[in-house]
Amino acid sequence: VPLVCAAVLALAAGLLAGFSAPLAWMIGVGGAALGIAAHRRDSRLAALALLLASGALAAHVARRRDAACIERAMVASAWSVRLHEDAAPGRAARGTLARHQCALPVTLIVAAGRIRAGDVSIVRGDASRSVRGLFIRDATVAIDGVHPSAPGDRIAGTLLRVRAAAGRRVTRIFGADAPIARALLVADASTIPPEIRDRYADAGLVHMLSISGLHVAIIAAAMQLLFQLLRLGPRAALVGALVSTIAYVAVIGAPAPALRSSAMLAVTAVSRLAQRPTSPWAALALGALVPLGDPRMILDLGYQLSVAGMAALVGSGILARRLIPGRIDGWRRSILRDLLASVVASALTAPLVAWAFGRVSLVAPLSNLAAGPLLVLAQPMLFLALLLSPFEPFARFVADATHPLLWGFDRIAAAGAALPFGALPVSPTLVTAVACGIASITLLLACVAHHPGRALVTGVSALAAAIWFPLLPIARGEMEVHMLDVGQGDAIAIRTVRGRWVLLDAGRAWRGGDAARSTVVPYVRRRGGDVAAFILSHPHADHAGGAVTVVRALAPRVYWDAAFAGGSEVYAQSLAEARDRGVDWRRVHPGDSVVIDATVIRFLAPDSAWTTGLNDPIEASTIALVRHGGVRFLFVGDAERAEEQWLLQHARGHLHADVLKVGHHGSATSTSPAFLAAVQPAHALVSVGRGNSYGHPSDVVLGALRAAGADVLRTDQLGTVVLRTDGRRLTISAHGETWASSRRFVGQ
Numbered sequence: 001v002p003l004v005c006a007a008v009l010a011l012a013a014g015l016l017a018g019f020s021a022p023l024a025w026m027i028g029v030g031g032a033a034l035g036i037a038a039h040r041r042d043s044r045l046a047a048l049a050l051l052l053a054s055g056a057l058a059a060h061v062a063r064r065r066d067a068a069c070i071e072r073a074m075v076a077s078a079w080s081v082r083l084h085e086d087a088a089p090g091r092a093a094r095g096t097l098a099r100h101q102c103a104l105p106v107t108l109i110v111a112a113g114r115i116r117a118g119d120v121s122i123v124r125g126d127a128s129r130s131v132r133g134l135f136i137r138d139a140t141v142a143i144d145g146v147h148p149s150a151p152g153d154r155i156a157g158t159l160l161r162v163r164a165a166a167g168r169r170v171t172r173i174f175g176a177d178a179p180i181a182r183a184l185l186v187a188d189a190s191t192i193p194p195e196i197r198d199r200y201a202d203a204g205l206v207h208m209l210s211i212s213g214l215h216v217a218i219i220a221a222a223m224q225l226l227f228q229l230l231r232l233g234p235r236a237a238l239v240g241a242l243v244s245t246i247a248y249v250a251v252i253g254a255p256a257p258a259l260r261s262s263a264m265l266a267v268t269a270v271s272r273l274a275q276r277p278t279s280p281w282a283a284l285a286l287g288a289l290v291p292l293g294d295p296r297m298i299l300d301l302g303y304q305l306s307v308a309g310m311a312a313l314v315g316s317g318i319l320a321r322r323l324i325p326g327r328i329d330g331w332r333r334s335i336l337r338d339l340l341a342s343v344v345a346s347a348l349t350a351p352l353v354a355w356a357f358g359r360v361s362l363v364a365p366l367s368n369l370a371a372g373p374l375l376v377l378a379q380p381m382l383f384l385a386l387l388l389s390p391f392e393p394f395a396r397f398v399a400d401a402t403h404p405l406l407w408g409f410d411r412i413a414a415a416g417a418a419l420p421f422g423a424l425p426v427s428p429t430l431v432t433a434v435a436c437g438i439a440s441i442t443l444l445l446a447c448v449a450h451h452p453g454r455a456l457v458t459g460v461s462a463l464a465a466a467i468w469f470p471l472l473p474i475a476r477g478e479m480e481v482h483m484l485d486v487g488q489g490d491a492i493a494i495r496t497v498r499g500r501w502v503l504l505d506a507g508r509a510w511r512g513g514d515a516a517r518s519t520v521v522p523y524v525r526r527r528g529g530d531v532a533a534f535i536l537s538h539p540h541a542d543h544a545g546g547a548v549t550v551v552r553a554l555a556p557r558v559y560w561d562a563a564f565a566g567g568s569e570v571y572a573q574s575l576a577e578a579r580d581r582g583v584d585w586r587r588v589h590p591g592d593s594v595v596i597d598a599t600v601i602r603f604l605a606p607d608s609a610w611t612t613g614l615n616d617p618i619e620a621s622t623i624a625l626v627r628h629g630g631v632r633f634l635f636v637g638d639a640e641r642a643e644e645q646w647l648l649q650h651a652r653g654h655l656h657a658d659v660l661k662v663g664h665h666g667s668a669t670s671t672s673p674a675f676l677a678a679v680q681p682a683h684a685l686v687s688v689g690r691g692n693s694y695g696h697p698s699d700v701v702l703g704a705l706r707a708a709g710a711d712v713l714r715t716d717q718l719g720t721v722v723l724r725t726d727g728r729r730l731t732i733s734a735h736g737e738t739w740a741s742s743r744r745f746v747g748q
Helices: 003-020 023-040 043-074 151-186 194-202 213-229 234-251 256-274 280-293 295-299 301-323 330-357 364-387 392-418 430-448 453-471 515-527 547-554 569-580 641-650 673-679 699-707
Strands: 079-083 092-097 105-112 120-129 134-143 359-361 423-425 479-483 492-495 501-504 531-535 558-561 584-587 593-596 599-605 623-628 631-635 659-661 683-686 711-714 721-725 730-734 737-740
Touching: 003 043, 003 280, 003 295, 023 043, 043 120, 043 134, 043 295, 079 105, 079 134, 079 151, 105 120, 120 737, 151 234, 151 364, 151 392, 194 330, 194 359, 194 392, 194 515, 213 234, 213 256, 213 364, 234 256, 256 280, 256 301, 280 295, 280 301, 295 301, 301 330, 301 430, 330 359, 330 364, 330 430, 364 392, 430 453, 492 515, 501 515, 501 547, 515 547, 531 547, 531 593, 547 569, 558 569, 569 584, 599 641, 641 673, 673 699, 699 711
Parallel strands: 105 134, 501 531, 531 558, 558 584, 631 659, 659 683, 683 711
Antiparallel strands: 079 092, 079 120, 092 105, 120 134, 359 423, 479 492, 479 721, 492 501, 593 599, 599 623, 623 631, 721 730, 730 737
């Protein structure tokens, strides 16, 4: 391994350790390494130990600086934010703090105001700490016209505006293909629906949905070919391709994988121009070093995938020269070499994909082999369409020509995701991550080693442990509540500490499909675990539409519901399906309770005597109080004020809860003042469709919830919302952010 490669590895290891381990531990490790180096009089080992310690110290300083910055930001009443995306009411937008002496990432859920990307905005709203930085909900944005911008800020703002304008042109030109095209051209994957992203993850193609080294290399090769066709000499064409590629990477915001790739291309170009051959490991190391000017980049998933994928390509090239016989040449050799590269790259990146997406794709080698040629053809055409975007008719012609390639790309992902056992659920725990990491590292060592047997045995053993670990009945320590984004409907998934599920409602149905088939079932299957129970709040189609699919696909052990006479057709079909599959059906009675892996579910309503006089099943909604330790969740289906009044009369003592699933999607016919005063929620969940025709949620209800001190979490703004609790604390995850509840809980 070249010395520069070992040096970058030592620095990267120090950065990773510095962000995850106490500084005292790293000082101890660095001191021990220096002691060993001194004892052996090994100057190389001493230098690597110093780099390891330097990386840990840099990460520690960055952590301290970020902590101080967020402390200052949390006491502010308004924030100056440079927006990276256009901001408009109801949309999420990302940016960075602009006037707080730090570049802390910020995510906004905009309630009022419109700002273009690149501008500095004064933001007011409800701020929380998140894993990434600052998360501001109910944000009001307005142009910051007070503070002048520095030259560097003006350049950054201009680049962001150019990127946003390019994204708008891509949307206009590509139509239905725009979400994929935006991801592949301007590194904006925010418009890709979660179900499509999950499909690509199952097929092992999710890395292709973001700008990576592969995309940049394809564009660089296309630009070099273009310059050669313009009759430039080889050296001039190489320089022109490099300059245009660097300009493109700057315009799209210099994401870490693209920055790594452009740096590696620069190293290779300089080597070729100087006629000084360079080891691919050295080129990779220098390319990986450039983004680490910002220590936080070591934690970026795209950067990690880019470096791991490139290392796999180098390693597989060495392995191919050793394994593929010389008598095999031509297209057969190319296919074998590409298949081998796909297998090694998929295996080496598996731990990162498992940690981020909770799965390992077994079909990734084949799907990557099939999708690679389409991407190689599509990427230059996408880039050409972007270049021609000022001349819209020509750009649309190229975009239309690209459509079959993008369609084929998506069909490969769909076919790979649909294969039985094509993707195995992997529990994203520290044990799983370490096991997968060991497997990947040993695989790379086996590729370059002359005697790979020991490395292969170690890798296979570690991978087997990672696959089987989720099947072990090991308590995870936290109960999770997932409010799934199913549009205008309800679907709640509760995960116990032992990984079993309790589902409350199954979303809506439509002609030819339902939310359980498109969202609920894939969501549960990806994360693994049996379904212990299915609870139906009431038989309306926006709650029971996917019930048949849930019973058929997930086979819950028991089906609870209120047994309202005269329910819907989908409800009757779900009961018939449960009977045919031997699922135990039980009627809800007030006072019934069940304990599933330390999670207690107590039913508060409906009462059969109450339901006999009702004409509308929403007034007979199943009311469930779910408790884990000292944290309580109240789920009320579509209960309206009449059932709320019944609860106040018969179950008032059980209504107090930390989290309320707001009734009837936030309708004004639910959440009466008296009921809200009895519940006193710290957090309010609203499952509602974007731009629905019912006007849900009601502004009156939202105002009452906020006046009561409740933190409102809406699926139309945040997508799927996940709440996790160990019985004493509560954390919330939504829209890629995670923050801790600051409330004191009922049971404490």
